[in-house]
Amino acid sequence: MGAYLLRRCLMTLPTLLIVAVIVFLLMRLVPGDPVSVMVGDMADPATIAAITRNLGLDQPLPVQFLHWLGNILTGDFGTSITTGEAVLPAMLHRLGVTAQIVLISMTLAMLIAVPAGMLAAWRQNKGTDMVITGLLVLFISVPSFWVGLLLILLFGVELGWLPTVGYVAITDDPLRGLLYLILPCASLVLVEMGVVARMMRSGMIDVLRLDYITHARAKGLAEGPVLWRHAFPNAFAPTLTFIGLLLGSLLGGAVVIETVFTLPGLGRFLVDAIEARDYPVIQGCLLLVAMIRILVNLAVDLAYPLLDPRVQL
Amino acid sequence: MSRGWTRGAWALAALAGMVPVAAASGTLTVALNADIRSTEPGVNRDTNSDMVLAQVVEGLVATRADLSVAPMLADRVDMADEGRTYIFHLRDGVRFHDGRVLRAGDVRWSWDHWMDPARNWTCRSFYDGTGRGVKVLSVDTPDDLTVRFTLDRPSAVFLAQMASTQCPLAILSPSSVGADGHWIAPIGTGPFRLGEWRRGQYVMLDRFDGYSTRSDEASGLAGAKQALVGQVKFLIVPDVTTSQTALLSGGVDIIPALPAAAGQDLKRFSGVRVHEQELLSWTVLLLQSDDPVLSDVRIRRAVAHAIDRDGIAMVATNRLVTPNPSAVPRVAPQHGPAHDEWPTYDPEKARALLREAGYAGQRIVVQTNRRFPNMFDNAVLIHAYLRDAGFNADLAVLDWASQLSNYQKGRYQLSSFSYSARFDPALTYDALIGDRAKRATAQWYSAQAAALLDRANRSADEVERQAAFDALHHQMAADVPIIGLYNGVAVAATRANVTGFHNWAANLPVLWGVAKEGE
């Protein structure tokens, strides 16, 4: 078990290294340089050259890469070129915002989606199933950013019930913090729910065809235990993998919702950094997002045997 | 439909009280649309950083609202040696925020601090002769209250440069940096001192009780300064809608910078005052005169004729300003009727000129960015106008960094751009005129223009300078090296109980003299 864990962790290393190379190269292909953004239209070439030298941007690429990688291995993601902040704490702070929204909405979505998906699968091709699948396909077809805009129009502009944009940390003011999370979470929940429930439904349909379900019924079990005890763990396992993937991507990919509601999340941080050519921040964010995704996958892989004992550690 | 909708919404939003609640009395809350970039004046800066730091640091001289230069920490400034030597006599009893009394040595320390290449100060090249400016040969301190700057040649803009709002020569206490030279915080002499800065959330300023104010009338950054509130909280509210809502509900007292349309929206509410201020910044369309197509002045004139500057100004600013084709800002005293001369909006004429120049549908690309909505809007309209007049125009939306980099390297045909505030028209012309081979950012290479600029640069006689500026614009209207669109407009909004707030041409609202009533 310990050896497996170690091996499984070691296996992520080449992936991480390639991720790092991709991130680094991508940013060096970008036209425009951070120094011009810093100095604006006022500076002359001499100043630009001096600042470039001071930031180490005049070194050969491999040197810059090794230097960067070395620092990252010691936990130093550098400092933002534009704000002078240390990148790692800044990213973690933003990640906290994104994580709140993603985790809350994902939890809500799962609470609704898993039973809904199971119900639809159980009543496959019957009226209930038609209604549920119809709703689900509608949910996944409506872009979350449009839902967000509509919610803003309805609750912010028309009704004025909820704050539509901005962010208050829950730690600063729990009540108001929650109010600010309602609309962003609501816009994500629909889509996530659609995706997860569809996954759950198809997984469940696959499982319900299997002999051990018929066997469980043949033993005289009622539908409740058949569904929850026998079908659920097996149908949920692939859904869990999928939710892991989804979580991993949402932590960086909630950028659109963060834009709609102007939340200071990780995705927005990255987009702003791209605009400002803030290499350390861009690299840090992309790397962090990829690392999170890899780690979430790792966690899911390690948790998988709990649901499916066939997968051995 | 929209009017009713929105008004109801605002009222409800205010009633529902879901929006931030008013801060404690004695604290003025100012909404910033983005966090400040650093606390180092003139190093890593933007408009927001400039505004916050202007409340905290001061220089030897400062800019008045009419853009003239006034002494600030200096009691008076003497010139000698035909303008090559400047002698600053410091006011006595000025204290830094750390309690130390300002002495000539601090000025010398600050000078050395900023001129150290490691500090990456943006304006170093204005003083060390590497740029287009003068070279400061020496700075010495004959006594505790006297500082003497010796230049290699006379300059009409030396003091204006020193009083720049973007990179002022800020006088700081040496305790601003740590023992190893790392930057801590600006320990200045302003009426407010820097308090807590929570990145991405807020910047606090506290009233500096040891401030010794000047007695002359407050104007711009100059004159008397009196902090009327105990604290100023710059709250970072990136989204316009949020800050508008917060202003209506009292969570924010001042929004110093708003898009024009948002200002229009807010005018409908009684509890709010909207302030509009025309600025020095100049929004333009850059033309690459070296381009094979645009090197023909007829084509450039065709571009000028093709563009409806009234329409552009209206979309960008909701018709708050009239267009300004001249590098001399409309708020500047030097702006006269002579500066309104320009090819009129006339697509027919543009077409005729194109035919005459033998334009054969070569592709012309307008560069722009999304970072600055007004540049983007201008470009979208310019692109449409050019197509209308028969140009084969394309729009290239770059990120700001790339566009800026292209600007600095001269890699563009047309570029929707904006020059930031320069306090003397000569400085703006200075940015425009030059040899592209030597300086890629130059727009206009004309010996005649260069001579005129030189006259304006060297002369101290206002009449002579005015004549030079008028002649420069006349020449520009003929050469069309650049197309001026309009000067920027700053729209600010305050709650009605905020008194004493005003903006000025440098777009740097000051918070001394501002108070909140009835709370």
Next chain:
Amino acid sequence: MTRFLSRPNAALGLIFFSFMLLAAAWGLLATPYDPLRPDVWARLQAPSALHWLGTDGFGRDVFSRLLVAAWVSAGVSMATVALSVTLGTAIGAVAGYLGGRVDDGVTVLMDALMSFPAILLALGILAAIGPSPGGVVLALGLAYTPSVVRVVRGSVLSLKEREFIDAARVLGHGPLRTLLTHVIPNCLTPLTVLATAMFGNALLSESALSFLGAGVPPPAPTWGGMLAEGRQHVQAAPWLCIFPGLAISMALLGINLLGDALRDLLDPRMNKL
């Protein structure tokens, strides 16, 4: 085909999807107004007989822009799918069929690419190559390639177990020929299902990128871009936020319904009912 269309989701999907195609065709041929031509004196007008869906901040006709945007979105999405399917099939088939070190290398590279959320990867690539319709296609195409590689590689691995592949080898055919004549044609079914799903994803991502200002650059209208612009006028002209979103949703609904129907039809396991 008749059997396909007799499914309610297929028929409904086709109806919605043909709205998009119709709009795209209309946008390609002629629009009521020039979608790019501003009329600053008639900006932010509410829907009326003159401007069916109102005008935007530059006074451009929203309806005309929606039609042209349908064409832009459909074109970009199709090109994206074409690119990633071609690229992904080539890589996935070769990696899966050859196995060994080639496969290991491809797998690690694809794992690395897949650890970026597609939209962030696309943003990164677009930052590097600059926004243009081709750029969006390239960025999204590259971002989606790993999922095609995965599906194709999986199919190839399971096809490799199928005996007709062995049969081809027994008949003396080389790997390339087997790959082209047996393996890839047999990946077409999962690829069709995947391509439909990807078309929807590409459309959504293209809109999201445009919404973030990184997609197909102006002046070409895009639904996402129109939403982003509308967002600036959410107070004054709320309709600018409604119609483009409605267009995206209807197109996506159509594609998703069609995709579901197609999957039910082509996936024998699901079809067994």
Next chain:
Amino acid sequence: MTRSLLSIEDLRIGFAGSERLAVKGIDLAMAPGERLGVVGESGSGKTLLARAILGLLPPGAQRRAGRILFDGQDLTDLSPATLRHVRGRRIGMVFQEPMVSLNPALTIGRQLGEGLILHEGLSAAEVRRRSVEMLDAFRMVDAANCLDKYPHEFSGGMRQRIMIASALLLRPALLIADEPTTALDVIVQKQVLDLTLAACRDLGTALLLITHDLGVVADCCERVLVMRHGDPVTQGPVDPVLLRPSDPYTRQLLHSLPRRQGVETAPAAPAPPLLSIKDLRVAYPARRRGLFRRPPARPVLHGIDLSLARGETLALVGESGSGKTTLGRALLGLAPVAGGRVSLDGQDIATLSAPERRALARRVQMVFQDPFSSLDPRWRIARIVGEGLTGVTAAERATRVAAALSDVGLGDGFADRFPHELSGGQRQRVAIARAIIMKPDLIVADEPVSALDVTVQAQILSLLKDLQRRHGFSYLFISHHLGVVEQVADRVMVLYRGHVVEEGARDDLFDRPTHPYTRRLMAAVPEILPDGDGFRAGHRPLPAPVPLPGLTPVEQGGVLTLLQGGHRVRCAAP
């Protein structure tokens, strides 16, 4: 018949959206403790019948008419809740695939105890005691420990024992077993069947056994129901219904069963062998587990020697995992050869250049087991058959394809069809046509009939034999089915875990099996053999074991020792 336990009256089952019936009016009655076999080929509706009893029809299937009386109660009338009382407690059910009929996510103990807790409300300790008792009855080693394990930790045979144990745990009055041993190897199949029969007898449980295997029915059951296309063909005691059949379909079934036909042994071939294999070793590379470590390859064949004459049929027999398929694949370059020499017509394949090897390879063709998987579903039949032809004109290709198709008994109409439009037997004919069109010297036939129903199987086997007579090629015939091998083979090799344990001419081997493994294999198969004008069921009588010293399990090595006339058996090294 005293009192019937189960009686089915006019049961009709159809599928939604179709008028056609899949089960067309079955009547059936079973007495308590009785063992009834339901036999039929695929599509006969036997599985639907079994599932209908407990109301567990697959989605889409509907009972159209009929009553199912159990203990006098009409099961079709019961509410779901009442029906659940019957399920498990009164009627137990066992399915075919042991791999998917146990829930992989739950421990054996939980799945066994579930029914006891539900129906009898026993305490945990009592449940455990009863479970262990039942597993013991099924000869599970260390039964108490088994309860805490998961299904994947057991082999297929073990799982099927657990499955049946769990069904019998509640002492039901009736056990329905749907092909319970089909997926198992013969020796394991016999163990499981014996255990099940014994347990049923002990508990007085009636057995409804659904199977396609006539031998099993004849061996285990008292009565039989033969079904075809949903119709009941005939019903009654095994003797005479099965053993002296009057009904033509049943007769056809029985006559189709593979068995030795005539005494026909290939002439001892003095000519040089067509194929000769020396010390062939095959090892599959292990799946990479770490980043850099690749564990040693897993050996599958440990040095096989083999030679095959022209026109001869050599059969390889063995259970799953014996390496018989791998041997065939290795010949065709489809499995990684780790050592040894293969020569065809005296030419060592290893010394040839790649093109030469490819040309040579065309002379060896293969017919695969699964006719569904061996034809590219996207190709038309003509293209599939002609795939191997190179350097011929279109006209010549068409002619040769048509000739090959008619050789295998498929007329012109088939050339333009797709594989999915063909039946299993027709597809296998296409696969054979694809092989013979290459004019091969040798055809490797890997379980060519095991996926087919018994009547089709007989047709294909005679086709293969017929083609060999006409074209003169040799067969390397791989099968697990002793009956099939006995019918087609000239010589037989028995493989066990990658070793040859016994080889010899067919009659020698079948009449005088010597190695203990061969004997066990033969003893395990229940057979139906002609007996006068009827048939006789039972296990093959074995001659007394040859007192040969040093017959050993293969794991301990040993060499092949000649007995007589080419009959060799593995014994300890002298």
